[in-house]
Amino acid sequence: MGIIKASKLIYEYIKRDEEGNPEGVNRAVDQVDIDIQPGQFVAILGHNGSGKSTLAKHMNALLLPTEGTIWVGDKDTSLEDNLWDVRRTAGMVFQNPDNQIIGTVVEEDVGFGPENLAVPTQEIWKRVDRSLEAVGMTAYRYHSPNKLSGGQKQRVAIAGIMAMKPRCIVLDEPTAMLDPNGRKEVIRTVRELNRAEGITVILITHYMEEVIEADRVYVMDGGRVVMEGTPKEVFARTEELKGYRLDVPQVTELAWELKKAGLPLTDGILTIDDFVDEILAIHQKSGK
Amino acid sequence: MIRDITIGQYYPADSLLHRLDPRVKLLGTLVFIVSLFIADSWLGYVLAAAFLALMIRLSNVPLKFMLRGLKAVMILLLISVGFNIFLTDGEHVLLEFWIIKITWEGVKQALFMGTRLIFLIMGSSLMTLTTTPNQLTDGLETGLGFLKKIHVPIHEIAMMMSIALRFIPILIEETDKIMKAQMARGADFETGGLIQKAKALVPILVPLFISSFRRATDLAMAMEARCYNGGDRTKMKPLKYETRDYITYVVFAIYLALMILVGRL
Incomplete structure (x- = not known):
């Protein structure tokens, strides 16, 4: 069994009218089965309202399933006794960088998690030093978080989770409020952590470019997992993706259009380099 | 323009007062305020003034910053001085016409009250100027932990x-x-x-x-x-008393004792 496993997971929001009487039920997550292996970089893609954030909140026991079960590090999240173990195993980074930093100084914020875990003072300092180093924010340790850019704030938030030594980090649209530079900065940091530290990463996003280097991609729509596979496999189904109101990366789209027009390209080209190689190969062939 | 507002007017500098444990400064400020209410004679006020001057000297905070805090309470200061001058009854009348009567006791009272207020504000702003808001909350949390x-x-x-x-x-x-x-x-x-x-x-x-x-x-x-539940936590920067903190406590004790001895002479 993987580090996070969900089986027939269902979550329903109850809609209420102004007096608070239940009005209807909105099924945000519907019969989801996932199995994430330790050390993987997993991306969950989906349009607004596809249920991807609701699913993410289950991985940290911030929401509990209406039906079905989700296990985080072998623990069933719906049991009260497992709550802190679950949150220790899976750290969570949220969308708004301002609303998740608690400390008034960068290093104090990174120390907040370990303080909560009752880690001895000296060990806290060691962890804070290491985590800031890992996300490349050591130079800013005495700064006020208010003076940092969005990308830097998210890196501090990631360091804050790292200091709790989780086995897995769930990032709930960490780049949605950032500019393109900040986005690259955060994704690079996350990928580095996945590679160098072997931490399982679950990235929730609707930006296709961020998904290219993932080991595995899940696509969600209307609360269900509708596609699953490696990025290459998923992006090969361009038409289907468009049906879920998702765009493929520009190169993939171009390759797909050219293929429709008759060029013998392979499916699911993800990077410009691959694309150039294939075009050159075709060119050489037709030249002869 | 609106971003210029600073809360907790901390003055960054390196001085003995800046390095003191926030608990010492909190208790010290309290002792100083109490001493001002004990003082009821010229000698008492001279003692308080000398002590305050020494502290300002040790803090490396320019006097300008201390006086800035006074501006905000100028009106309050004038009102209380005014009330004391005009409303205190006494034997030695200095000036009297229509319904206004100014007595020597009134002037003395007003002077005392004015100085007391000025010292009180300077003393407490000296604390906020030398302590970061973080240290202050830390100090309050540890210092009032017995509650x-x-x-x-x-x-x-x-x-x-x-x-x-x-x-x-x-x-x-x-x-x-x-x-x-x-x-x-x-x-x-x-x-x-x-x-x-x-x-x-x-x-x-x-x-x-x-x-x-x-x-x-x-x-x-x-x-x-991030596993916060308000319960058992450790501290990344626990407060620890150093020798200078104990010495400062002794200095404040001596000051308070002196004030009780001579403040009412």
Whole structure:
């Protein structure tokens, strides 16, 4: 069994009218089965309202399933006794960088998690030093978080989770409020952590470019997992993706259009380099 | 312009006072304030003035900063001095016409009261000038830790204070943004009387409140996700007394004893 496993997971929001009487039920997550292996970089893609954030909140026991079960590090999240173990195993980074930093100084914020875990003072300092180093924010340790850019704030938030030594980090649209530079900065940091530290990463996003280097991609729509596979496999189904109101990366789209027009390209080209190689190969062939 | 507002007017410098444990400074300020109310003679005030001057000297904070704090309470100061001059009854009348009567006792009382207020404000602003807001909340939490025994939620109060301090600049920035957005759509915050201006603020407060509540839920969720439950925690920067802190306690004790001995002579 993987580090996070969900089986027939269902979550329903109850809609209420102004007096608070239940009005209807909105099924945000519907019969989801996932199995994430330790050390993987997993991306969950989906349009607004596809249920991807609701699913993410289950991985940290911030929401509990209406039906079905989700296990985080072998623990069933719906049991009260497992709550802190679950949150220790899976750290969570949220969308708004301002609303998740608690400390008034960068290093104090990174120390907040370990303080909560009752880690001895000296060990806290060691962890804070290491985590800031890992996300490349050591130079800013005495700064006020208010003076940092969005990308830097998210890196501090990631360091804050790292200091709790989780086995897995769930990032709930960490780049949605950032500019393109900040986005690259955060994704690079996350990928580095996945590679160098072997931490399982679950990235929730609707930006296709961020998904290219993932080991595995899940696509969600209307609360269900509708596609699953490696990025290459998923992006090969361009038409289907468009049906879920998702765009493929520009190169993939171009390759797909050219293929429709008759060029013998392979499916699911993800990077410009691959694309150039294939075009050159075709060119050489037709030249002869 | 609105971003220039600073809360907790900390003056960054390296001095003996800056390095003292915040608990020492909190208790010291309290002792100084008490001593001002014990003092009831010229000698007592000279002693307090000398002690305050020594502390300012040790703090490396320019006098200018200390005096700035006084400006805000100038009116209060004048009112209390005025009341004391005109309303104190006494034997040695200096001046008397119509219903106004100024006595020597009144002048003396007013002088004492004025100095007392000035010293009080300077003494407490000396503390805030040499202590960061963080140290202050830490000091309060540890210093008042004994109140936990009678179920006062000291840790929670300190946590609330430090979160408030963290969010003040963010909310100020947000107010600025909302104001600009409304100005762009023709809102007028500049003209009109006091009531008009106050009314113009309502459309700013509503979105500000809504977004603060949203921030609060987000933050609560982020804190929970980081295993915060208000219970057993360790500290990254625990407060520890050094020799200089003990010495300062002794100095304050000597000062208080002196004041009790000579303050009323």
